[in-house]
Amino acid sequence: MRIIKENLSKFYGGKILDVGTGRGDFIKLLSENLKGYDKIVGIDSHEEILDATREKLHTKNVELIKMDGENMDFEDESFDAVCLSNTLHHLSDKTRVIEEMKRVLKTNGIFIINEMFCDHQNEAQMAHVYVHHIGADIDMITNRMNHNYTYRREEIKEIIRSQGIKILDAFEFKYSDEISTNTDEFEEIYTAVGKRIENIRQSPRYEEIKKRFEDLKEWMNKYGLAGATQLMIIGKK
């Protein structure tokens, strides 16, 4: 996490927008590592996710609003920084959301894009990628939310450039260096994922996903589990 401090502490965030706030992990990371900020506004299209975040996120000067990133209710050029963390692979219309982010960003403001990637990971990190991909498939089958597989590292940069964002800096980081071999933790994950898989029994993809889950358990028991490395990009419009 030292690399995060080194890179983010250069910036005073001012008024920040976080699109696809989810459980608020990225807001916490920003608040702890930027030089400072005035306010963070987090938006998410799912009210029930924001409700859970409101209960557990106690970061100061944060406002959470249910809003679709495709149609934001903010004035042009009203934020000093706009962020998108682990949400790029959730967007049904990336161009529309990124256009909106550009619209609400001040001329000299910064983009902060963070995304875990699916290649260049060690075996324990691949367990995270495989769990994530099974979760993404289940989210799509159950219509819980739009959820694609995570991109390859270079693909993320290509997407960002193709959306007209100028990349000023890019670096990689991990939330933790730990490789877990804690079988109690694994059992909790297996139970939670197993339950979700049973909910898609009627899907034509049930057997295939169940087989991937069995393979994943073998993989994780052999190599352990670690958080995937993420790519953080600092850019300008």
Ligand SMILES: C[S@@+](CC[C@H](N)C(=O)[O-])C[C@H]1O[C@@H](n2cnc3c(N)ncnc32)[C@H](O)[C@@H]1O
């Ligand atoms: C993996 S979570 C985000 C995690 C969080 N940003 C972090 O880094 O800790 C992705 C979130 O994006 C939200 N989302 C997807 N499409 C969206 C859109 N068009 N507008 C707003 N939120 C969206 C989903 O509801 C979900 O909560």
